[in-house]
Structure formats: C-alpha cells, structure tokens
Amino acid sequence: MPDVQEKLLARIRQMVSADRLPKDSAALMATRISDLPLDSLDWLTLAMKLEDDLGRSIEMDAIDDELSVAELALKLAADAE
Numbered sequence: 378m379p380d381v382q383e384k385l386l387a388r389i390r391q392m393v394s395a396d397r398l399p400k401d402s403a404a405l406m407a408t409r410i411s412d413l414p415l416d417s418l419d420w421l422t423l424a425m426k427l428e429d430d431l432g433r434s435i436e437m438d439a440i441d442d443e444l445s446v447a448e449l450a451l452k453l454a455a456d457a458e
Contacts, residue, residue, distance in 0.1 A: 381457070382406070382450040384430045388423055389413065389446065410449060411442035433457060 386402060397414045399405045415423065424435045431453070439452060 381431065381454040382447070384427060385446065385450050385453070388426050388430070389415075391426075392419055392423060406445065406447040406450075408446050409442070410440065410444050410446065413446075427453070431457065 386405060389405070390398065393414055399408060420440055421437065424437060424440065428435050435453065435456075439456060440449065441452075444452065
C-alpha cells in the first residue's frame, strides 16, 4: 500500500501546482478527491500515468470523488490483490 500511496501523491503533485495543494502529506491524504483542482481530463491522465506506474489497468469508476486521497490509495491497493 505505501507504494500505491507514494505514487498517487507524486502524480497528484506533478499535475497540480504546489500552491493549490496542502503542503503537508497527511493533509493531502485527507483531502477529498472532489476538492482537488483536477478536472475529468486530468483524472484520466492521472489514471493512465498510475497504470504505467503500477503496471495494471485502473478503471475510471474506481476514482470516486467522494473518497479521500488516502481512501483512493487503499482502494487501488486492494484492487491489485
């Protein structure tokens, strides 16, 4: 799970300018997906990059905007098992 979490955080930080995200990793992990400044095209791009990082397919419906970033990382890790 830490690997998925680290990759997710790194990709979010690559796609969003630092001044638009919480500076603290714990605060970012607690942020709801819908509160991140990403649109649907950004999420598609993020999913494709994570697919490359994790070496597996990610279904877009797995990215529920009511989840926190931490919950999404857990879901992606669980989906890999």
